Amino acid sequence: MSPEHVIPAHQCPAPEPRFLADRMLGTLTRYLRFMGYDTTSANGLAEGNAKEDTLLLELALQEHRMLLTRDAELARRGKEKAILVRSEDVMEQVQQLVEVGLVKRRVTMSRCSLCNTRVREAFECEIAGADYAPKDWRGLSFFWCESCGKLYWNGSHGRMLEERIGGMRER
Numbered sequence: 001m002s003p004e005h006v007i008p009a010h011q012c013p014a015p016e017p018r019f020l021a022d023r024m025l026g027t028l029t030r031y032l033r034f035m036g037y038d039t040t041s042a043n044g045l046a047e048g049n050a051k052e053d054t055l056l057l058e059l060a061l062q063e064h065r066m067l068l069t070r071d072a073e074l075a076r077r078g079k080e081k082a083i084l085v086r087s088e089d090v091m092e093q094v095q096q097l098v099e100v101g102l103v104k105r106r107v108t109m110s111r112c113s114l115c116n117t118r119v120r121e122a123f124e125c126e127i128a129g130a131d132y133a134p135k136d137w138r139g140l141s142f143f144w145c146e147s148c149g150k151l152y153w154n155g156s157h158g159r160m161l162e163e164r165i166g167g168m169r170e171r
């Protein structure tokens with residue numbers, strides 16, 4: 001292949017940030033997944049590990065994730081690879097990540113809020129088989145988590161989140 005064929009016309013977009021959240025940040029974890037960010041949680045680890053902090057630091061490093069924590073000592077140990085989340089309020093937590101430029105205000109509904117798996121478009125049978133789905137499908141998009149067998153749609157929690165996240169104050 002001649003060189004001109006391998007020179008890209010545009011710069012690659014910056015890679016999306018990935019996160020690892022501590023046990024205090026379960027709600028923020030779900031919000032970040034609704035916002036489309038690959039976010040794993042310490043809640044997925046076995047409990048009772050006395051060295052969990054060290055494990056979290058190692059995991060974040062191995063998986064190229066930004067560690068999000070409410071623990072000042074853990075944040076200090078993580079240095080530039082960790083963020084000390086200041087507020088207990090989830091909207092203020094999202095706002096902090098927006099302000100440092102890590103996330104954008106958006107709701108993509110592209111990941112399962114329970115397990116972080118990328119969701120796909122749902123089949124009719126999956127929508128029909130979910131008794132919690134709205135009866136009127138008009139104007140809605142449905143998504144399916146194959147891992148959990150859970151249905152998502154924009155227009156309910158999606159719209160509520162969009163209003164909350166989109167309505168946050170600018171800097």
Ligand SMILES: [Zn+2]
Binds near residue numbers: 116117148
């Ligand atoms: Zn899932």
